[in-house]
Amino acid sequence: MRGLAALLAVLAAGTALALTLVRVLYLLHMLQLEEYDTRRFVHWVVLHVDRLAANPMLDLLGFLGIAALFVRLESALSIVIVCTVSIVAGLTGLLWERRLGVRSPVKKALVMTPRARRLLVCTAILSAAICLLPLIGKGWFAGATAWLMPLMAPLVLVVGRTIMEPIEASIRDWYVRDARRILAGFAPTVVGIAGSYGKTSTKFFTAHLLESRYRVLMTPESYNTAMGICRVIRGQLGPEHEVFVVELAENEKGGFEHLLRLVPCSISIVTSVGLQHLEEFGSEAAIRRVMKGFVSMPGSGSTVVLNADDLVLAEIGSVRGKRIVSASAGGSLSSDLHAENIVMSADGLSFDILMSQDERFACCTKLLGRHNVENILLAVAVARELGVSWNAIQDGVATLQAPPHRLQVMAGAGGVRIIDDAFNSNPAGFAMAMEVLAAFPSRRVLVTPGLVSLGKAEDTENMEAGRRAAGSADTVILVGPKKTQSVREGLLSAGFPEANILTVRSLEEVTGLMGSLLTPGDTVMFENDLPDTYNE
Structure with a gap:
């Protein structure tokens, strides 16, 4: 009986470890979506305790762990019974996790980058060490720890992240040094693009206009952090590239100073100063200070192109050692x-x-949205600074394409028009999107989860978004009952019919609605698409 008890104790610890690792894998996905930022990840955990506790087997194992702290099991039979219950609960918990995963499909899967693998291995070793304590420890405190491990998975991942940080910092430093060496060796003209929003569109337009004269490399998608830029430089930049167009994240850890040491610019653009990422910066004043500071940094280049329609940027006059356009x-x-x-x-x-x-030069483009005129002008200014002819610029503007998920117009099934504006909406962008939607004939359907990362201004801005949507859409589908409450209030305050407001929990439910809701000729705009960390 003692031998059986010992075997079942090992199996109980093993099932607890397996369930812990499954939980860690899910949490690693959330941590990756939060860009490995511990503070933001902990904030997410606090806000989503209900989702983390959705598996009742975790509670059962936790109960066994707590009970083991107070009740000492003396007989082999009692150990066999308790460990058997633990094994059954652990295996059932694994099946439950699979069921939860099937019910909540993700939009962006976990990417097993080298960093993610290193962190997973570190956390697995840490979890295994804790779960195997029953084999080497004395008393039921060790067993209690193993049974509590699945509930403690967020803490274990944070500890693993803390342990790995010095190693990751060293790896990042090596990547940065190597990327700087490669960039200095090829010495292309570097065009940097910063701003609260409009960066990616302006980057695409700038690269397109410059391609008529130069061989251009552009950072893809929204690669705008140091590691993303390093990846492009080390993997794609070559001696054939004459111009390197790079997007710079205003919320990058270490600030613009860190990025500009990596990619010192020859010329740069500042697109806007707004509320985007207010949650990270803390205040509007901090955002203004950061953006104004960028202009005066030596690494932003000898020429800086500014959006004169932005009130903050319009205040910038002459800057010593800079040419302001x-x-x-x-x-x-x-x-x-x-x-x-x-x-x-x-x-x-x-x-x-x-x-x-x-x-005077006449231009036309198939791009939608008045705000794109601003983005095009910024790109044109850079093209002119680098000697592109007006004829080439006019031809380039005429052939501009919308970047992915930024007011892209597509033909949907059954004669329905789709406008994909799903990427990273902000208050100014939302207002412009509503102006675009209003230009299409009825019936117009808006699908949105509202705006995020706006700190204390979030509810106010979402109410205003709702009021704007009321003047542009005929039907509004809100994704996420809790986070869209302010949008709903804004719609109703503007007199929008409540019967025309539909609320769903996920985009999968939206797909189910479309078949019965839409008719040929309808226009559907998808405005903002939040990452999986915002799922309700």
């Missing part, structure tokens, strides 16, 4: 170049670009 889509005649005669429709944009020397 301003661009305006709002008719600022004092700008170095500005747009006039802007016409927006469901088919695209047309406008004239005027230089301060009274040169």
Whole structure:
């Protein structure tokens, strides 16, 4: 009987370890989505305790662990019974986790990068050491620890993340040094693009206009952190590239100083100063301070192109050692170049670009959204600084394509028009998207989970978003009952019919609605698509 008890104790610890590792794998996915930021991950855990406790087998194992702290099992029979219950609970818990995963499919799966593998191995070793304590420890305290492990998975992952940080810091430093060496060796003209929003679109437009004259490499998608930029430099940059267009994250750890040491710019653009990532910065004043500081940094280049329609950037006058070029889509005649005669429709944009020397050039594009005129002008300013002809610029503007998930128009099934504006919405972007939606004929359907990362301003901005949506959409589908409550209030306060507001828990439910809701000729706009960390 003693031998059986010992065997079952090992199996009980093993099932507890297996369940812990399954939990750790799920939590590692969330940590990765939070960019391995411990503070943000802990904040997510606190807000999603209900989801972490959705498996009742965790509670049963936790109960066994707590009971083991107070009740000492003397007989082999009692140990056999308790360990058998633990094994059954552990195996059932594993099946339960699988069931929860099937019910909540993810939009972006865990990417097993080298960093993710290292952290998983570290956490697995740490978990195994704790779960195997019953074999080497004395008393039931060790057993209690093993049974409590699945509930303690968030803590174990944070401890593993802390243990690995010095190693990860050393690896990051090596990558940065290697990327700097490669960049210095090839010495392309570096165009850096910073701002609260509009960076990715401006990056795509800038690269496209420059390609008529130069061989250009652009950081893909939203690669805008040090490690993402290092990956592009080390994996793609070659001697053939004459210009390197790089997006710079304003919330990168270490600030712009860190990024500009990696990629010192020849010329840079600042697109906007807004509320995006207010939660990370803490205040609007901090965002303004960071963006203004970027302009004066030596690494931002000898020439900086500013969006003169942004109130904060318009305040920037001369900067010692810099050439400031301003661009305006709002008719600022004092700008170095500005747009006039802007016409927006469901088919695209047309406008004239005027230089301060009274040169006028007519442009048209299939891009949607008045805000894209600002982004295009910033790209045009860089193209002119680098010697691209006006004929090439006009041809380039005419052939611009919307970056993925940024007001992309697609043909859906059954004669339905889809507007994909799912990437990272912000208050200004939401307002512009509603203007675009209003340009299409009825019936217009808006699908949105609202706005996030706005700190204390989030509820206010979501109410305003709801009011704007009321004037543009005929039907609104809110994704997430809790987080869209402020959007609903804004819709209702603007007189939007409550019967035309539908609320679902996930995009999968939206798909189910579409078949019965839509008819040929309808327009559906997907505005913002939050990562899996925001699932309710």
